[in-house]
Structure formats: C-alpha cells, structure tokens
Amino acid sequence: MTLxxxxxxxxxxxRASWRPTIARLPVVVALLALVWCSLVAYVVFPDALxxxxxxxxxxxIPAALVLYGLGIVSWRESAIARIGLTLVMFWILMxxxxxxxxxxxxxxxxxxFTPPFTAxxxxxxxxxxxMRGRDMLSRTLWGGQRVIVWxxxxxxxxxxxxxxxxxxxxxxxxxxxxxxxxxxxxLLSFPVMxxxxxxxxxxxQSGFSIILAVTFSSAPGIMRIVRGLxxxxxxxxxxxxxxxxxxxxxxxxxxxxxxxVRGPLIVDACLRLGYTTVAxxxxxxxxxxxxxxxxxxxxxxxxxxxxxLLWKFAYMMIVPSVAVSSLILGFNLMAxxxxxxxxxD
Amino acid sequence: MARLIAKRLGQxxxxxxxxxxxxxxxxxxxxxxxxIAVSELGGFGVATLNAADYExxxxxxxxxxxxxxxxxxxxxxxxxxxxxRSIEKNMAVSTLLADRLQRTAILASCFxxxxxxxxxxxxxxxxxxxxxxxxxxxxxxxxxxxxxxxIATAVLLTVFLSLGLxxxxxxxAMVGGFSFRELVLPLLTLLIxxxxxxxxxxxxxxxxxxxxxxIRTAVLKGLxxxxxxxxxxxxxxxxxxxxxxxxxxxxxxSHVVVVEVFFQYSGFGRMLYxxxxxxxxxxxxxxxxxxxxxxxxxxxxxxxxxxxxxxRVGAAG
Numbered sequence: 252m253t254l255x256x257x258x259x260x261x262x263x264x265x266r267a268s269w270r271p272t273i274a275r276l277p278v279v280v281a282l283l284a285l286v287w288c289s290l291v292a293y294v295v296f297p298d299a300l301x302x303x304x305x306x307x308x309x310x311x312i313p314a315a316l317v318l319y320g321l322g323i324v325s326w327r328e329s330a331i332a333r334i335g336l337t338l339v340m341f342w343i344l345m346x347x348x349x350x351x352x353x354x355x356x357x358x359x360x361x362x363x364f365t366p367p368f369t370a371x372x373x374x375x376x377x378x379x380x381x382m383r384g385r386d387m388l389s390r391t392l393w394g395g396q397r398v399i400v401w402x403x404x405x406x407x408x409x410x411x412x413x414x415x416x417x418x419x420x421x422x423x424x425x426x427x428x429x430x431x432x433x434x435x436x437x438l439l440s441f442p443v444m445x446x447x448x449x450x451x452x453x454x455x456q457s458g459f460s461i462i463l464a465v466t467f468s469s470a471p472g473i474m475r476i477v478r479g480l481x482x483x484x485x486x487x488x489x490x491x492x493x494x495x496x497x498x499x500x501x502x503x504x505x506x507x508x509x510x511x512v513r514g515p516l517i518v519d520a521c522l523r524l525g526y527t528t529v530a531x532x533x534x535x536x537x538x539x540x541x542x543x544x545x546x547x548x549x550x551x552x553x554x555x556x557x558x559x560l561l562w563k564f565a566y567m568m569i570v571p572s573v574a575v576s577s578l579i580l581g582f583n584l585m586a587x588x589x590x591x592x593x594x595x596d
Numbered sequence: 597m598a599r600l601i602a603k604r605l606g607q608x609x610x611x612x613x614x615x616x617x618x619x620x621x622x623x624x625x626x627x628x629x630x631x632i633a634v635s636e637l638g639g640f641g642v643a644t645l646n647a648a649d650y651e652x653x654x655x656x657x658x659x660x661x662x663x664x665x666x667x668x669x670x671x672x673x674x675x676x677x678x679x680x681r682s683i684e685k686n687m688a689v690s691t692l693l694a695d696r697l698q699r700t701a702i703l704a705s706c707f708x709x710x711x712x713x714x715x716x717x718x719x720x721x722x723x724x725x726x727x728x729x730x731x732x733x734x735x736x737x738x739x740x741x742x743x744x745x746x747i748a749t750a751v752l753l754t755v756f757l758s759l760g761l762x763x764x765x766x767x768x769a770m771v772g773g774f775s776f777r778e779l780v781l782p783l784l785t786l787l788i789x790x791x792x793x794x795x796x797x798x799x800x801x802x803x804x805x806x807x808x809x810x811i812r813t814a815v816l817k818g819l820x821x822x823x824x825x826x827x828x829x830x831x832x833x834x835x836x837x838x839x840x841x842x843x844x845x846x847x848x849x850s851h852v853v854v855v856e857v858f859f860q861y862s863g864f865g866r867m868l869y870x871x872x873x874x875x876x877x878x879x880x881x882x883x884x885x886x887x888x889x890x891x892x893x894x895x896x897x898x899x900x901x902x903x904x905x906x907x908r909v910g911a912a913g
Contacts, residue, residue, distance in 0.1 A: 437611050440891040442850035444865075445884065448872040453622055529745040533854055536747045537869070549747070556751050556858075560766070562759040569755070572748035580743035587739065 332588020338581030390546035405465035417477025435471035521586035608892035624663035680878035700863035719798020741792035
C-alpha cells in the first residue's frame with residue numbers, strides 16, 4: 252500500500268475560509284430574506300396579500316437565480332457543494348415558480364390512475380395521474396412549497412432559540428449553564444418522534460405547531476453545539492479585550508462570538524434543514540402534519556400508500572419519494588461540501 | 597468510573613421524574629379527557645352524554661382527580677413495580693410493555709447483528725485510502741442512503757420487494773406467530789439509513805487515523821499495508837465508531853416508531869405511537885421511562901467504552 256503522504260498542513264489564520272461568501276454576505280442575506288418572506292406570505296397568509304397574491308412570487312424568481320449563481324461562483328472549490336446547491340435551488344426555484352409555470356391545477360381531478368407518459372382526457376401526463384386523477388407532475392412541483400416554507404421557518408426558529416440559549420450557557424456559564432444544560436438533557440432524552448407527536452397532538456395540527464415541535468426537538472442539539480463553541484471562544488484574547496472595553500454581555504455574545512463560530516453552524520444548519528424535511532414528511536405521513544388537499548410530498552406518499560399500494564401504481568410513490576429525497580440529499584451534500592471546504596483552508 | 601456511573605444514574609432518575617411530571621401535566625387537559633372519552637365511547641356516545649354523566653364517567657375512570665395527586669399515586673405504584681393499566685387496551689401496562697419490548701428487541705438484535713459488521717467493514721475500507729475509487733463509491737452511496745427518509749425507503753422497498761417481486765410479505769403484523777420473512781422489510785428499512793450514517797462516521801475516523809504521523813512512520817519503515825491497517829490503524833480508528841454504536845440504540849428506539857407503524861409490526865414503537873395518539877397516559881409514561889433509561893444508559897455505555905478503548909483517557913478519567 253502506498254501512502255500519498257500529505258504535506259503537513261501549514262495553517263494560514265489570515266486566509267479566511269469564508270471570504271468569498273463574506274464579501275457578498277449582505278446581498279445573500281437580502282436575497283434569501285426576499286425569497287423566504289414572499290414564500291411565507293404566499294403560502295401562509297394568502298388572504299392578507301389580497302390582489303397582490305398572484306404576483307407575490309414573481310420577484311423571488313430572479314432572486315433565487317442570482318442566489319444560485321452566487322453560490323456556484325463562490326463554491327467552485329467543491330463539486331459536492333455545488334451539486335447539493337443545485338438540487339436545493341432547483342426545488343426552491345420550483346416552489347417560487349410553480350404558480351407561473353404552464354401546469355394544470357394540482358388539485359383538479361382529470362383522469363384517475365393514468366400511467367406516466369400517456370395522454371388521456373386531452374392532457375399529456377408526464378408523470379401520470381394519482382388515484383383521484385390529479386396530475387402528478389403538477390403536484391410534485393407544487394408539493395415542495397409547503398415543505399420548504401415550514402422546513403426553513405422551523406429550522407430558523409430552532410436556530411434562534413438554540414443559539415440564544417447556547418451562547419448564554421457557554422458564555423455566562425455558572426447557573427445559567429447548569430439550568431439550560433439540564434433542560435436540554437431532558438428534551439434530548441425524549442425520543443424525537445414522541446416529542447414531535449406529543450407537541451402536535453397537544454397543539455393541534457398546523458404549520459405553527461410544526462415550528463414549535465421542531466424547535467423543541469432541534470434547539471437542544473443546536474444549543475449543545477453553540478455552547479461548546481462559545482466555551483472555547485470565550486477563552487480567546489479578543490473576548491478579554493472586549494470585556495476590558497466594557498462591552499455588555501449580550502453584545503459580546505452576538506457581535507463578538509457569534510460571527511466567529513458561524514462556520515460549523517452553517518454546516519450544521521444544512522444538516523438540520525435535511526432533518527427537518529424528514530421530520531415534516533414523516534409527520535405528514537403519520538397524519539399529524541400538514542392537511543390535505545393541497546399537494547405535499549409526505550401527503551402524496553401517504554395517500555398512495557394507503558389507497559394504491561400496488562406494483563402497477565408504483566410511480567405514485569416513487570415520484571414524491573424521489574422528490575423529497577433529492578431535496579434532503581441536496582442539503583446533505585451542501586453540508587459535506589462546506590465542511591470539506593472549511594477543512595481545506 | 598464509579599462516580600461517572602453514579603452521577604449518570606442519578607441524572608437519569610431526575611430526568612425521569614421531570615419528564616413524567618411534564619407528561620402528566622400535558623395530559624391533564626379537558627381536551628385530552630374528552631379525546632379519551634370519544635375514543636372509548638365513540639363520538640356519538642359522548643355527544644349524547646349530559647354533563648353529569650360525563651363527570652360520572654370521568655369519576656369512574658379516575659380522570660378528574662387533580663393531576664398532582666394522580667402523579668403521587670402513580671409514582672408510588674411505580675416504586676412497587678406496578679405500572680398501571682392501559683385505558684386503550686385494557687390490560688396491565690407491564691404485560692403489554694414486556695410483550696412489545698420483546699418484539700422490538702428481536703428487531704433490534706437482528707439490526708445490530710447486521711449493522712455493526714457491515715458498516716464497520718465498509719467504513720474502514722472507504723477510509724483506508726481517502727479519495728480513492730472505493731472511497732468515492734462508498735461515500736456517495738452512504739450519503740444517498742442517509743438522505744432517503746424512512747417512509748420513502750419503507751414504501752419503495754414494499755413496492756419492489758413485496759409487490760413487484762413477491763419475495764416477502766408487505767406487512768409485518770405477524771398474526772400467525774413469528775416469521776422471519778415478515779421481519780425483512782422493517783429490518784432493511786432501518787438498516788439502509790443507519791448503515792450509511794455509521795459508515796460515514798467510521799470512514800471519517802479511519803481517514804483521520806490514516807493521515808496521522810505514526811501511520812506514516814509505520815509505512816515508511818516498510819511494514820506491509822495489511823500489517824499497518826490491522827496492527828496500527830484499526831484499534832484507534834474504531835474507538836469513535838464503537839462509542840457511536842451504543843448511541844444507535846437510542847436512535848433506534850425513536851426511529852422504530854415510523855417503521856413499526858408503517859409495517860404494522862406490534863413492537864415498542866407502535867405502542868408508543870398509539871398511546872400518544874390515544875392519550876393512553878399509563879402506557880406513555882411507562883414507555884417514556886424506558887426510553888429515558890435507554891437514552892441515558894446508552895450514553896453511559898458509550899462513554900465507558902470510550903474510556904476503556906482510548907488509552908490516552910485512561911482509567912484516571
């Protein structure tokens with residue numbers, strides 16, 4: 252066995268691994284906020300938008316494309332990260348563009364049990380039709396919307412809570428740490444599914460309950476990671492300097508520590524987006540998540556598995572399974588690629 | 597070591613106390629009482645009851661006592677080994693729990709017997725030569741299998757292996773006694789995800805060890821490749837995966853819910869799901885106690901393994 256002996260890596264503390272991203276960070280944040288806000292408004296508050304509803308997602312299409320371009324350019328070191336980004340951005344683009352694509356209404360029954368690639372009732376079914384005759388292609392492309400909206404929102408909430416408590420536990424230590432770590436341990440020792448089922452059963456089934464359930468189940472894990480990172484960071488000189496300058500504890504936590512630990516957190520966030528997507532799909536499948544009739548991948552799998560579990564109709568289950576798996580794969584590959592890039596520098 | 601064990605077990609009791617109190621508090625709402633009544637008497641039956649009869653029914657079931665007094669009674673009973681009765685299934689919780697745990701234990705032992713050798717071998721093979729062709733193939737397959745949610749795996753496996761090829765039955769209710777063929781699909785569903793995960797972790801650990809200086813020394817002094825791997829790398833590379841394997845026990849207990857519900861396998865996970873949906877508080881409490889115990893003990897085992905295997909931590913830790 253020959254060993255391609257790697258040269259002992261010389262560390263360049265000056266070379267920030269995230270520089271390409273940092274330069275464009277405000278732009279990226281603004282674009283992400285635009286896409287996310289308009290999707291939330293479109294999916295969650297359709298009535299509040301009134302006549303603007305139909306056009307609400309139009310600005311997000313170029314925004315998503317620009318985001319994709321920026322990602323491809325700044326992650327040119329890692330093919331894995333770019334493949335992951337492509338998968339994720341494809342579904343986000345479909346989620347924002349679905350209302351403007353030439354698709355039939357995803358809830359309109361046309362021709363039940365039509366196999367893929369056949370024309371029936373004056374309509375060509377690329378991916379077939381489900382047991383109620385609704386076009387699978389249209390349902391699949393529309394189906395990502397709710398998973399993406401609730402998945403990203405729930406993960407973001409879990410992050411806000413987890414990061415806040417993690418910084419407090421890691422920086423303030425003492426009693427804060429004891430109490431917060433104990434609460435986190437309690438939540439972590441509940442089996443995840445039981446926690447989710449309990450929260451949803453208790454609060455009723457809605458997107459907001461999903462946010463709460465995901466926050467309860469993910470925030471303790473995030474808190475642990477942030478706590479560990481903050482413990483290490485708070486021994487550094489720049490924190491002592493900040494303390495000497497008389498900066499307040501919240502300022503030090505948010506402005507000094509948080510930006511310096513973002514690398515591992517971004518990787519973790521990608522992984523958690525994947526977990527949240529799994530959780531939402533699973534809950535929907537168990538009948539606890541989002542409700543019919545609007546298209547949703549978990550719901551599509553559930554409906555097909557309960558009423559058309561036959562070899563002939565396998566396409567009804569394969570299509571949404573592949574769709575949801577590709578989104579999760581995208582998040583996982585992005586996490587892998589980002590980790591790889593941060594290790595390389 | 598003894599201090600670590602004592603501390604963890606003390607923590608476990610504390611967590612058990614808090615979680616069970618929380619569960620009692622959560623299920624102490626009118627909504628849940630009504631839910632139990634509806635599932636017991638039927639929606640129509642409850643609708644026709646007048647308020648006094650409803651109160652009487654609650655009285656009979658012991659549901660309208662203040663939850664603190666119910667909690668104290670429950671703790672006393674548990675101390676004496678009595679876990680109460682399931683409202684839904686109308687049988688002693690301990691009998692139900694023992695039966696269901698036994699079924700899940702069968703599933704879990706088959707799972708570990710297959711998962712450990714397969715994932716460790718694949719992980720070591722991939723990590724042996726980081727960036728090689730074998731590594732690429734294994735890594736890509738592992739990331740793909742960890743990306744498929746279990747419901748999707750379960751549905752796809754059912755469609756192909758059971759409905760398409762007809763090799764195994766689609767459901768695993770095991771009404772006609774235990775049958776290994778019915779165990780295949782739930783087992784595969786669990787394995788496909790988890791092997792991918794453990795392989796990735798093993799691979800990372802192995803790759804890290806292979807780039808360590810002492811391995812370079814071993815190679816440079818002319819040792820054969822197999823000798824370097826077997827004699828020098830494996831012991832250190834397997835520390836992390838071994839500690840991880842114990843944590844899979846906790847993972848399994850949670851993920852077995854989806855798999856058992858989908859395949860109608862009457863194990864611990866399905867019992868937990870049904871109890872949570874029905875509001876069967878006694879069953880849920882008992883199941884949570886088991887889950888907390890498994891979580892804490894698997895973490896403890898994982899820590900002890902780490903101390904035993906890692907010479908640098910040593911017995912002093």
